[in-house]
Amino acid sequence: MTERRPTGGLEQEVLLHLWTLGHPATPAEVLEALDDDLAYTTIMTILTRLWQKGLVERTRSGRAFAYEPTVSEAELTARRMHDSLASASDPKAALVTFVGTLSRPQARALRALLGEAQSRRRS
Amino acid sequence: MDHAPIVAATVSAFTAGAALLVPRRLRPDLVARLITALVVLSFGAALWSLLLIVAANVVQLHGVAERLAWCSGIADSHRGSFTPLGLLALGTTLTTFASVTRVRLRQRRQRAPSDGQELAVITSDQPLAFTLPGRPGQVVVSTGMLRSLDVKERRVLIAHERSHLRRHHHRYVRLTELAVAAIPVLAPLNARLRFAIERWADEDAADEIGDRALVATAIAQAALASQCRAQPGLAMADACVVERVQIMLAGPTHDSPLVASVFGTLAAAGLVGLLASVVLIEPWVLSLLGLCH
Numbered sequence: 001m002t003e004r005r006p007t008g009g010l011e012q013e014v015l016l017h018l019w020t021l022g023h024p025a026t027p028a029e030v031l032e033a034l035d036d037d038l039a040y041t042t043i044m045t046i047l048t049r050l051w052q053k054g055l056v057e058r059t060r061s062g063r064a065f066a067y068e069p070t071v072s073e074a075e076l077t078a079r080r081m082h083d084s085l086a087s088a089s090d091p092k093a094a095l096v097t098f099v100g101t102l103s104r105p106q107a108r109a110l111r112a113l114l115g116e117a118q119s120r121r122r123s
Numbered sequence: 124m125d126h127a128p129i130v131a132a133t134v135s136a137f138t139a140g141a142a143l144l145v146p147r148r149l150r151p152d153l154v155a156r157l158i159t160a161l162v163v164l165s166f167g168a169a170l171w172s173l174l175l176i177v178a179a180n181v182v183q184l185h186g187v188a189e190r191l192a193w194c195s196g197i198a199d200s201h202r203g204s205f206t207p208l209g210l211l212a213l214g215t216t217l218t219t220f221a222s223v224t225r226v227r228l229r230q231r232r233q234r235a236p237s238d239g240q241e242l243a244v245i246t247s248d249q250p251l252a253f254t255l256p257g258r259p260g261q262v263v264v265s266t267g268m269l270r271s272l273d274v275k276e277r278r279v280l281i282a283h284e285r286s287h288l289r290r291h292h293h294r295y296v297r298l299t300e301l302a303v304a305a306i307p308v309l310a311p312l313n314a315r316l317r318f319a320i321e322r323w324a325d326e327d328a329a330d331e332i333g334d335r336a337l338v339a340t341a342i343a344q345a346a347l348a349s350q351c352r353a354q355p356g357l358a359m360a361d362a363c364v365v366e367r368v369q370i371m372l373a374g375p376t377h378d379s380p381l382v383a384s385v386f387g388t389l390a391a392a393g394l395v396g397l398l399a400s401v402v403l404i405e406p407w408v409l410s411l412l413g414l415c416h
Contacts, residue, residue: 012242017274069244075243078255110368117339117368118340
């Protein structure tokens with residue numbers, strides 16, 4: 001499955017993971033989180049590349065560097081865009097969103113389906 | 124001349140009806156294309172019909188009619204004012220232009236910034252994921268959404284959103300939105316198109332990731348997370364998530380070439396009808412060809 005990933009996909013995955021952490025992470029921590037058969041040096045390379053692009057900042061943490069995503073101009077623009085869309089008279093019409101909200105019965109149905117999907121993935 | 128607006132209005136109703144009948148479970152890319160094509164045709168035919176009625180009234184007005192007297196075919200009678208039907212058509216045309224312009228202006232504001240960053244994360248506990256069209260366009264996700272998914276599910280989310288950008292899904296959404304702004308009775312088609320677009324991106328993600336159960340899980344997780352922290356201001360009742368997960372678990376969708384070609388033919392028939400209504404305004408066509416007497 002790894003080879004199916006588009007170019008830059010891994011870079012994005014690492015960046016997204018750093019965003020979810022909310023605190024600086026070392027390459028070892030990142031490697032542990034991405035449960036793929038990746039080499040430590042691969043993660044190092046990716047983090048360095050992200051740093052060169054200005055997408056992450058790094059601080060020394062013991063013998064390694066700890067990396068943290070930077071809030072770039074793109075993020076600020078996206079935030080502004082989102083705020084203006086959310087305050088629009090009809091936000092539903094404004095966005096192509098991944099998912100919307102659910103009613104209570106729909107949420108119940110969805111939980112049942114989720115259980116089914118997860119058991120299928122384990123089997 | 125009298126028949127042309129009727130033909131155009133019939134084409135409009137016919138294509139709108141056909142769009143409403145496009146089966147939900149057809150392959151999503153086909154549904155999206157068919158609905159958009161039919162809706163745009165319906166919109167075009169309705170507008171054309173209105174313009175024909177307005178034009179027929181204008182050329183008969185005193186003053187205008189005299190000036191057009193050199194071509195006997197254009198105005199066969201003179202009037203001091205619009206007919207009631209003409210007034211109605213004029214009013215409808217103006218309000219239609221106003222609402223379409225309003226929607227179009229709003230659409231133009233929703234663009235990705237041009238700094239070329241394909242992915243932007245916004246710090247928010249609210250689980251959000253959406254795409255902004257542009258060149259190259261942008262996928263926007265919130266940290267809340269990222270936290271509600273594991274590493275593999277995040278891969279699904281990104282594949283899904285990227286599909287929206289790669290396939291230019293905003294074009295379908297926007298065209299349909301404009302048509303619905305003009306013809307409010309087409310509103311149910313907006314929801315259907317959006318469902319087809321999401322399903323299309325789901326299928327693309329499933330192709331890319333190669334694991335339908337994983338895609339189903341990611342959609343369900345994201346929806347349940349949004350449920351927990353839904354903000355009233357952003358409440359988007361989305362009845363379709365459950366169905367998307369069900370279809371994803373049910374296995375690959377099958378081609379229905381027969382059904383697809385039936386609706387393709389209906390769209391083509393609508394186009395022919397619309398062209399016929401253009402030809403039907405014979406006196407005008409004749410005058411354009413220099414055949415006035």
